[in-house]
Amino acid sequence: MAKADFQQLNGIALAYLGDAVYEVYVREHLLDLGMSKPNRLQKKATSYVSAKAQAGLIKLMEDQDKLTDEEWEFFKRGRNANSYTHAKHTSVITYRISTGFEALMGYLKLSGQQERLNELCTWCIKQVDLGRIQYEQ
Template identity: 75%
Template sequence: MDDAEQNLAFRQLNGIALAYLGDAVYEVSIRRHLIDQGLTRPNQLQHKATRYVSAKAQAGLIALMEEDDLLTDEEWYFYKRGRNAKSYTHAKNTSVITYRVSTGFEALFGFLSLSGQAERLQTLAQWCIEQVEAGRVRYAK
């Protein structure tokens, strides 16, 4: 598959498939950050990671991205594809709306990964980390 075909292929993926990858990509960024901070105990890592990767945190981060006018039109498009995608799984410990918004957040990261925008992906992941650590995130219900 050449570059043009790969570009077309990821653009045709549904929002849930993008979110599937985006969830893993974002989680790796957070795990690396926590280990870089010197955290090593699994229960400590898991507890800290939740502040960044929970559906409630991701929904709060999307709200901040909108408030700060951080995303491009194309990034909003892929976020909305994920948010609006028909999911056959259900929200755990959160509302359906929060779950859908977090699915959009993950789709955004999946899009950035598949489109080869590693630098932009890392910039957004770092921005998310900074917002959580600054206490700016209003966790959705």
């Protein structure tokens, strides 16, 4: 199977993958905490993967100068992409920022930067666990 060229993919395609990649990290984390009831898992996962949580994580990354210039470029590719879907429970701006977050994760996965992906996903999960991110239920 041919590998997708992350340099050629648009921000929405990168976000499509990045959404799933980050979700797996979150699900594994919740299972590692001993959670097992589906309804509780889903509700708790929202605190990590909601558009508002992801936008909050990007803000924290910016405040802490966490991303490289190239990572910011891929975030912006996702944030600025024209999407035909729209925000359901959040503002358009928050939704676009969260799309950028997901595009960043997709870029890291497709570019083979597994160690950096692990580092950022672990950092993001820790920020949520420590209550540093405000999110919508």
